[in-house]
Amino acid sequence: MKPLTEYANKKVLVLGLGKSGFAAAKLMKSLGANVTVNDRNDLSTNEHARSLKAIGVHIVDGGHPLELINSDVALMIKNPGIPYTNPLIKKALEQNVPVVTEVEIAGLLSDAPFIGITGSNGKTTTTMLIGEMMKGSSLEPIVAGNIGTALTAVIQTATKKNAIVAELSSFQLQGTRRFHPHVSVVLNIFDHHLDYHGTVENYARAKAQITVNQTSEDALVYNSDSERVVNYVAEKSKAQKVPFSLARKETNGAYVSNGVIYFKDQPILKVEEMGLPGEHNLLNALAAVAAAGVYGVSVEHMAEVLRSFKGARHRLEYVAVVQGRTIYNDSKATNIIATSKALHAFPGKEIVLLAGGLDRGNTFDALIPELKKAPVKAVLLFGQTQKKLLDACVKAQIPVIKEVENVESAVPEAFALSQPGDVILLSPACASWDQYKSFEQRGDIFIAEVNKFR
Template identity: 55%
Template sequence: MKQIESYRHKKILVLGLAKSGVTAAALLHKLGAFVTVNDKKPLSENPEAQGLLEQGIKVICGDHPIELLDEGFELIVKNPGIPYYNPMIEGALEKGIPVITEVELAYQISEAPFVGITGTNGKTTTTTLVYEMLNVGNKAPLIAGNIGTVASGVAQAATAENTIVIELSSFQLMGIETFNPKIAIITNLYDAHLDYHGTRKEYIEAKANITKKQTELEYLIVNADQEDTMEIARHSKASIIPFSTKKKLTNGAYIDEGWIVFNGERVMEIEEIALPGVHNLENILSAMAAAKLSGVDNKAIQEVLRTFTGVKHRLQYIGEISGRKFYNDSKATNILATVNALAAFDTPIILLAGGLDRGNEFDELLPYLKNVKAMITFGQTAPKLERVGNEAGIKTMKRVDNVDKAVPEAYRYSESGDVILLSPACASWDQYKTFEVRGDIFIEAVHKLK
């Protein structure tokens, strides 16, 4: 960890706790800053805040008092989930107080270079693939970011011998100033989080921040099959490494005659790859490119791709019961993710879907429901999904209270050779705290069937 002096004796407000806020507050305190933590949860229900209080850090809980901004703060480190239209953030920006996320802090103290991965879909799978390839290739990677480990915590332990492989959300990328990954990946871009960003343009601009400080000495791996991603590439100063699942490229990562190829070199036959789903080829190509640029040999890449079957909650294979195969795709919190999951199978599917109603309809699913023989719905969007199921001609539809009850119903309507797929096409927040909780309940229900 770099012992930077830029925060010593600075008055800094950490807004919002959770894992990233707790780690950032403790780090800034260690770096000599005068830290105040402000979290909406009451102190009596906030063990994280209590722990910071014990370290001598000032803690204000229960509300976000706007008058706090009059106390002369020189910087705000905000939780990524707090939107920029929050009155505290709007007030800070009006006063000229810089606002960052803890990813920026992690970059400033890190001795290790970063490989940063962003995009709408495939971030976690790609991040995990890059980490595994670097690990098998003896490159001493560490994994961080939106995947579940706090970047500024990982960066404190990193040395120059490590590489930090980090998954980055648009929320995190809006709060960076100097962050400059050695290698950046943009997997793809679709409409997402517009309730946070307001417009598609602002969402794409947030994603583009991953490359805004890159120079020709760094690399941007970018999806050549999308105009939005290539537009970002045209404005980047980085060395551009394109990837494509649809066309043969003069350089970069692509598919040729059943092989995945990097800069003209055949690396592996597609039929040997364990990870299911055509959409995962995007993730594989971009991860392979990052690994090759990091000096990983083909043998290590092949070993990972022959054995890696997916990330938990992302088209995760759970097991087989009486000829039925169960897949947990709880991370499918939008329609596109469910489209990709449905396209991964050519066998009959029992689809478990539903969740938070964000006001959208599900007509985009219609062309992809041809293999769905039964649909089990739950949550706020159950009626909307049933309407689409009726239009698709699905003969069997059953509404249940929750995922736990959906699993035995799905089994009841299934036969040997069927796939039972949890791919909700919706966020989980109407019934579950996170998509991980929803996925764990699915897994547990499958084990109960066994």
């Protein structure tokens, strides 16, 4: 780990005691900073809060008192999910206190180079694919970030022999200033998280932060099929450009021709040999191939990974064939685009869809044509968005639509409405927080209920 002395004996405020907040607070304390952690929740029984108190970190819980920000505060490290409308953050920015996420600190301290992956959809799958492919390089990969372990935790033991393969959200990237990955990967930019960023332009600028500090010694792997990625990211980047595409032959990157995946005109494998279904996963595979190719990973190893990799947990995850039904858990599909792609991953199969969740104020009109195109024979709806999704399904003329209480009650209905040869698909198109702690919990409950029918 590189030395960082600029915050020694200075006040650092960590806003939000989540996974990243805990790791960042502990690290900054070890670097000699005077650390305060603030969280709106009661932390009196929180184990992380207790362990931080034991090493001298000051804990302020139960609210966000504005007096925490004063002229003595040198830095605020915020939880990525806390919006910039938070009064403490607004006051910090007004007083020119730097407001960053833990990604910024990890980037400053890491001896290992970063491969950063961002995009509206496909980040987790692509990150995991790159992690597996990098095992065929001269560097030992460590997969972290928005997936898995906090970056400020992993960089403490990472060396120059490692490569940190980091999934990065727009929330994380907006809080960076000097972050400098050696390879950045930008998959796509859709109309997501506008409640947080306000506009598509702000959202795209946050994504583009991944390449702002890159130079000609670095590489930008980008989706040349996406006009937004090209306009907002690639055209402004100083890094070497390594494109990937389904629409054109990118001889300096990754592409598909006559059903074969290529990297710089070297054939890797036939698309039909891939372990993951769906066109969206083909794009993820191309991105991973391009990133691994920058590090000289052999086409043989890339092919082996693409054949054997079966997907990230909760992202179009194959569960099992139960009573002749093929079960897929796509609980991580928390938006319309992700669910749309899942619906078209099973050509020739009839689908029973389980959907619904947190109401973020949007309609589901964009899902109507996708429901019409895909062979959806029945839909089971739950959660806050139940009525909105019901309206979309009626307009899409789905033959059978049922409202149920939750995922647990949806599964037996799905078996009753399906027959051998069908696909039962949990792909909610919504976040989980109205009924479940996380999309992971929602997906695990789905799998547990499915297993009762084995």
